[in-house]
Amino acid sequence: MSGKLTPRRFAAVVGALVVLLAVPLGPVAFSDHASVSVGAVPHSTELVAMVDSGTEPLTEITYDVFAADGDGSAPLATNKAEHIFGTVPFHLPDGRYKIRATAPGFLEGWYTSTAGAGEFSISELITYQDSRTFATADVIVVDSLTPANSSWTHAGWTVLHSAASSVSGAVASSSGGEAGSLLSGIGVELHDAAAAPETSLVGEALRTDANGYYTFEGVAPGTYKVRFVKESPEGGITERWWPETPHRAEAEVITLTGGNHFNLAYAVFPPSVPVDAARVLTLSGQPALGATLTAAPDFVEAGPFGEPCLQRYTWFLGTDLVEDAYGPTFVVPLDAGGKSVSARLDIAGIGCTYTALASNSIGPVDPGLTAVGNDVVAAPVDNTGQAPATLEFGQVTTAGNTTVTRLGSEAAPPAGSFSSLTDPPLYYDIETSAVFDAALGVEVCITFDTAGMTQAQAAGQHLYHYVDGAWEDITVSSSTGRVCGVTHSFSPFAVGQPHWPFTGFLQPVDTGAVLNAMTAGASVPLKFGVGGNRGLDILAGGAPSSSAIACPGGTAPDDIEQTVAAGTSLLSYNAASDSYTFVWKTEKAWAGSCRQLELRLNDGTVHTALFHFRK
Incomplete structure (x- = not known):
């Protein structure tokens, strides 16, 4: 950190700088020419704080004067100073000019005006930023006819930096010019503006010095934000991001190219900020x-x-x-x-x-209020005190109120080609009194409890809408515990697992009322299809299962044409035949009885077959 001046030395430096660089502001006797004096300060990323005490003074400072309306390629006049405190006069006719300063081992700098107001205050610095190019340099106006128009009578200088870039500034308790308002010991952090907040801190944090200044030196090219942290005696903190915001996202970005310097990222921590009751x-x-x-x-x-x-x-x-x-x-x-x-x-x-x-307050917010506008959102509370549905209307032309009512199974329309995997099933009646553009439609999203579902089920539920006496699948997206669809009208809605297109059982097992006969204790392949390869996690928990039934009279058993060696029951998929096979191992104790096999799938469907077991 640079800037090691004591307050007394600081005041002396400021005074010397003003005396050396400023032309008196009283009445000036003009002819058609006038003398313009400028100066340079080496390494002063803290501007009026000047320079580290160990830094050698500059020699051979070259000043070039350019026409402000030109392209900055050819100087009108050139002069040299032997050291930093040497005055460099230019006898200039009326006109507009820009002045460049160069020195061996330093980047070029251009004349910049400054407020020059208030020792030890942040106002001394606020208008100053380095001018690194002809295009950004301030204009010096020489006007012998109207002296008040001549800007060269104001104090000003340029800062010369070496190649390493930096970020510097100050922290104060007041934004005015009060003596002693600059604050020492305030934490300052440099953050990578392009990085995530949790990984954006660059290097180590600094603290402002005795004069309230700080400098991050040798900063790599990139984009940055500056954070300030003021600690309270009670252990709490107040943070600010430059310029003057508590929000990182609202902070302005500082861009360093590797050869430029940002001279004033500041913060102000006033003792208190009262609410003005007279303002609205x-x-x-x-x-x-x-x-x-x-x-x-x-x-x-x-x-x-x-x-x-x-x-x-x-x-x-x-x-x-x-x-x-x-x-x-x-x-x-x-x-x-x-x-x-x-x-x-x-x-x-x-x-x-x-x-x-x-401000005044607005609300309480009505989650069912559906206002006029585009992309209008409503999330009404249903009759159970929950808010499971979020609706986004493409366009609402007349405001109204939207309601969601949870329906019991007895009040829901007849079942469709889906299964309800929740308990109780998810049926909703959604209505609105708002007038909306039916062509643009409404996106309806419903969240649900995934307890008891597999991962595939939790992320694979569909949204159904009851239209013209039938359930219509309106799903547009599905994720774990949430499903969305687009509707153009309102009536009952349901969340469910779509049924897979089941084929089977395939041979050697017969379905329907056919009684499959086989030896008890043998294993039989249960073959079936579900419309493609849906992975091996398609069986509901405990499936398949069987239960004893009375052997149907008058039904001739149909012998199983194929059995397999008894072993461990397992499921496999055959891509060539697009079918699954589950090897079902029976029990010898079932000899002389009949049983009904139930194959329950994760789509909520149940498929059955009848068996008669011989000894």
């Missing part, structure tokens, strides 16, 4: 899920240089701060049902009066 922050919008609310202040003051003061918004659901919500607009989240929304605006910035405005 108006919050407008619908208390609906997904609605965009807008906060508008009655007035925002300008800073000392005419630019608006910084406006930093925070948003609240009830009394809870919403993390990473900033800016004058706020989209109501889906979990905001029953809560009110409010905002706070903090006014910040150099030379601005630090104050806060509190």
Whole structure:
């Protein structure tokens, strides 16, 4: 970290700099020419903090004057200074100019104006940033007819850096020019703007020095953000990101190319920021899920240089701060049902009066309210107190209210080509009084409990809509515990497992009322198809199973044409025949009895066959 000046030495340096570099601001006697004096400061990434005490002074500083309206390729005049405190005058006619400074072993620098206001204050630094090119350099105006138009009468200098780039700045308790407002011991962190927050810290954190300054030296090319951390005596922290925001995402990006320097990433930690009861922050919008609310202040003051003061918004659901919500607009989240929304605006910035405005509240948010607009979201609470369904309307032309009612199995339409794997089954009646564009439709997403489901079942449920007396599969996406579909009308909906196209049982087993005869204790291949290879996890738990039945009278047994050696029951798939085989091992104790085999699959279907066992 650079900047090792004591406050007394700091004041002396500032005074010397102003005396050496500034032309007196009183009345000036002009002819058609005037003298312009400029100076240079080596390595001063902290600007008025000057330079480490061990740094050697510069020699052979070359100044070139260019026409501001030209291309910066050919200087109009050139002069040299023997050392940093040498004045370099140029006798210039009326006009607009830019001045470059160069020195051996340093990058070129261009004249930059500065506010020059207030020792030991952050205002001394705020208008200064290095000018690294002709295009970004400030213009010096020489006007002998109207001296007030001549900008060269203001204090100014250029900073010369070596090739290594840096980020530097200051931390203060006030944005004004109060003496002693710069703060020491404040934590400062450099973060990679392109990295994830948990891995973005670059190198070690610094602390501001006795003068309130800090410098990250030798920073590699890249994009960065700067975080400031002020610790309280009680152990808590207050954080700021440059410029003046508590939100990392709202922080501005500093770009370093390997040869440039960023001279003022600052923070201000005022003792307190009162809410101005005389000021108005108006919050407008619908208390609906997904609605965009807008906060508008009655007035925002300008800073000392005419630019608006910084406006930093925070948003609240009830009394809870919403993390990473900033800016004058706020989209109501889906979990905001029953809560009110409010905002706070903090006014910040150099030379601005630090104050806060509190908004009115909107809400409580009605999760069933379906407002006018595009991509309107509703997530009503159903009759069980849950909010299982989220609806997104493509376009709503007339506002209304959307409701979701959980239906019992007795109130649901007849079963379709799917099975309900939840207990109880998931049937919903969804209705809305809002007028919406049926052609654009509504995306309906339903979440559900996956208890008792396999992983494939949990991620493979479908959404069905009862239309014109039949269930229609409207699924567009399915993930674990959530399924979505698009509908163009409202009526009952259901979540279920689609049935696989079962074929079988295939030979040697017969289905229906046929009684398959075989020797007890033998094993029989159960062959069947389910419309493709669905993996080996297709059997429900405990499948297959069998139960004793009365042998049907008058039914002649049909002998099993094929049995296999007794062994361990197992399932396999044959791609050539697109069929599964489960080797079912029977028990010798079943001799002289009849049994019904049940093969229960993970699609919720059950397939049966009848067997008669001989000794």
